Amino acid sequence: MQSTKMFPDVHRAARRRYSILPVPKDLIPSTGESKAQILWVGCSDSWITETAALDVLPQETFVHRNLGSVMSNGDLSSASAIAYCVDLLEVKHIVVxxxxxxxLFKEASEAPTAIDGWYEDLSRLRAANDALLPDLETVQRDRHLAEVYVQAEVEWVRSQPTVAKAIADRGLKVHAFVFDKEEEACVRLVEEGGEEGGVAEANGGPNGVVA
Ligand SMILES: [Zn+2]
Known part of the structure; x- marks a missing residue:
């Protein structure tokens, strides 16, 4: 898959308004079949169990993990996962x-290391986020960063030609989740004005950060 769009504008991404919603158990109904219907993109150091978060069978998921759930670097492994799942398996859902x-977020706030470059976009988004929310406590600011970052990744995934075509042609859905280790649960992020923007009052974003 040829990536055709750069990472979203970080200043716009940091200002995104969105709702933070629970993940209903039937968000993606289980088919009960041994066929992947979900491409799950997760982070290597998150403690989540994908099947528990979605209440589906392991056979229904194709799991791709890397450091930070980063797809927008266009690396061969991530691009292949998208191409394989969208074009060949024709999954119905992508969850980032x-x-x-x-x-990775801690790395992105410190001096460059051997993996500098991998999180370059995240570092730029962190700078925009910090500038936007200078008075917020670090924990809350970092939670907001995690939320806007995953939505920026989702925006990038949706913009890739093979994904955009599948969204238009057969209703592929791309979801933004954030996992909370303390709560042992995921939340779902829905952009204000998006397909489900009217479901709940927006409670995330620079003026309404939720701890
Ligand atoms: Zn992580």
């Missing part, structure tokens, strides 16, 4: 699941 307290 970030999480609070990610090691």
């Amino acid at each position: 699941c970030g999480h609070y307290d990610c090691v």
